[in-house]
Amino acid sequence: MKKTGYAQTAHQTGRIAKMRLRQMKIAEATDCSMEELEQMKEELARTISKYINIGNHDIHLYLKRGKKATILVSTVTLPSSLGDEAPEIMKRSS
Amino acid sequence: MSEVIVVTSGKGGVGKTTVCANIGSGLALLGNKVVLIDTDIGLRNLDVVMGLENRIIYNLVDVVEGSCRIKQALIKDKRCEGLFLLPSAQTKDKSAVTPEQMKKLTDTLRDEFDFILLDCPAGIEQGFRNAIAGAEHAVVVTTPEVSSIRDADRVIGLLEAAGITKKELLINRIRPELVRRGDMMSLEDIGEILEIPMIGAFTDHEEIVIAGNSGEPVAGRDDSLGQAFMEVCRRLMGEEIPVTIPEDKKHLFGRIRSILNRK
């Protein structure tokens, strides 16, 4: 049989579902593709890393739906030497 | 004061018609005068779920076109005081009715009924626009699956744009054993994604399939499922009751048995 490229991970898939839904919501609200969003995070990381020692994975995006507007929020997780634990807000980011 | 509530979802097959039938009969059991309107023109279902398919003479399109009076088309459910159904047309298509006509119809019905419940078709086209036209309150039904939740999110956005500010979430067909082992999103997860208050949560339940066979709603029955529908109705009437998931006892026993067998 041919090999597929699917990961076939059948473990805790509920979390994967939630992460994908978050990404879809951001992509739909911003009218950006997933690729563009990744690119945006990389560019943000590049800029910020000039000042703070962070990497690509330290930038997170999430949406906040307000009454009048939807807000795209970007958070930066600081290296542990600078900050304490990830703030509450990080639990909601993708 | 009367209230017009649309039961909608985006995706088909998630339980809109089932929910509509059960909250309709539940609200009537609580003493309200209720009319259910099947807005799925061309694919009528609600009459069958309610067990009233043999009593249809006139339908929604007849009423809107003026071929009969509203009273003539309303079917009174003899098993449940205060419950009426306005069935859909089987042989017309969605364009037979406009949102303006639906708005006029629901406004007329307000004089007579406490609750006007609209069973919305799947999709976000004309059938959806018809169903939401006269409503000020929406119950959004979703299952815990990615595609269904995504559609619900889309529909919530459209309801918002249409000025329907009162929106509540009903999560259907939960499989507690999958949630427990992390392979299905929990109520909290779904609530966090969709960001609207929850009005009810139901497991995948055998009794719903069985009741569907004989055309009898389960609301009001003396079991956890029947009572859970009554709680949704009480919440619709303004009571504050925390949302719990009624477990399917047969599944529960099955699970205990399978655990015992494993030993």
Ligand SMILES: Nc1ncnc2c1ncn2[C@@H]1O[C@H](COP(=O)(O)OP(=O)(O)O)[C@@H](O)[C@H]1O
């Ligand atoms: N909680 C549930 N448990 C088991 N079966 C269900 C449940 N909810 C709905 N169903 C079944 O799923 C099918 C689709 O439901 P229906 O209410 O017609 O969905 P919709 O109106 O959204 O298309 C029906 O056969 C119904 O009996």
Ligand SMILES: [Mg+2]
């Ligand atoms: Mg239906």
